[in-house]
Amino acid sequence: MKAKDKIKSYIGFVKGIAIVILTTFIYIYVVDYPERTRLREYRKILSEEHKITKGYVYIRNSKSQRLLYRFTIDGIQYCGESKYYRTRPFPKQGDSIWVYYQGNDPNVNLWAGMFDE
Numbered sequence: 001m002k003a004k005d006k007i008k009s010y011i012g013f014v015k016g017i018a019i020v021i022l023t024t025f026i027y028i029y030v031v032d033y034p035e036r037t038r039l040r041e042y043r044k045i046l047s048e049e050h051k052i053t054k055g056y057v058y059i060r061n062s063k064s065q066r067l068l069y070r071f072t073i074d075g076i077q078y079c080g081e082s083k084y085y086r087t088r089p090f091p092k093q094g095d096s097i098w099v100y101y102q103g104n105d106p107n108v109n110l111w112a113g114m115f116d117e
Helices: 003-031 033-048
Strands: 051-061 066-073 076-083 096-102 105-111
Touching: 033 096, 033 105, 066 096, 066 105, 076 105
Parallel strands: none
Antiparallel strands: 051 066, 051 096, 066 076, 096 105
């Protein structure tokens, strides 16, 4: 193999690594950032004051590792959304789960699996 071919091969390898790093950076800090920010804020709020209730998973999307859950407070139904990639066993559609919520605003909520992460 000639020196020029080796250099071209090396440059192609470096470009591939750079693309993987850039794609990962974009996903973590641009695409997923709003959810991570919301999760951090909710954890802070709910660590200071929270109530707990039973909810249930009504949608579990294995591909995106996301679940949607519902719970009822004073006859009003609320919804929550979360990822579940770190908590095992993963909840399934129809499973009951514990949900932490803010007493004066139940729209601020996390299922116990994400709160404890």
